[in-house]
Amino acid sequence: EPVAVSIVDERGDPVYCLRMDNVKPICLDLAECKAYTAAVGELSSADFGKRDRGGARELANYHDDKFTHIAGGVPIQILDIASNSPITVGGVGVSGRMPDADEAIARSGLLSFKA
Numbered sequence: 001e002p003v004a005v006s007i008v009d010e011r012g013d014p015v016y017c018l019r020m021d022n023v024k025p026i027c028l029d030l031a032e033c034k035a036y037t038a039a040v041g042e043l044s045s046a047d048f049g050k051r052d053r054g055g056a057r058e059l060a061n062y063h064d065d066k067f068t069h070i071a072g073g074v075p076i077q078i079l080d081i082a083s084n085s086p087i088t089v090g091g092v093g094v095s096g097r098m099p100d101a102d103e104a105i106a107r108s109g110l111l112s113f114k115a
Contacts, residue, residue: 003096003105004028007076010089012036012066020096027095034073034093034102036066042088045073046103070095072102074110 002020004027009015012035019028037045049069052058059067073093077086092109094102 001097002027003094003102004031005106005109006031006035006093008032008035008039008091008093010039012040012091015090023096030068030070030095031072031093033066033068034070034095034106035091036073036093037068037091038073038075038093039088039091041067042075044071044075044103045069045093046071046099048073071099072106074103074106076110 002023004019004023005017006014006028007016014032017028017032034045037048041048043051045068052069059069072095073091075088076090076092077088080087092106094106096102097105
């Protein structure tokens with residue numbers, strides 16, 4: 001199945017996007033929202049949703065229509081050597097398959113850069 005991929009910077013601004021032939025038009029928008037959520041929320045979009053549901057929060061509370069609870073967004077993080085803690089520098093979002101598969105693709109893409 002074709003997918004769309006979006007990469008955003010730490011503010012959630014688009015840096016790169018890619019869509020495979022025959023991907024549904026909404027997938028590119030969803031990929032960007034997933035990447036935005038991961039970058040700005042500093043959590044995967046799935047974990048962002050779990051955290052919000054645990055605190056009885058809704059997306060409407062953020063007054064930002066780019067946030068989503070749909071899995072498929074993963075933060076891009078680097079290690080801050082001084083504090084020995086991760087710093088979020090962006091996010092990657094994938095859309096086009098089932099949400100768990102989208103997230104697996106996003107994580108797989110990030111792992112290829114950690115080598």
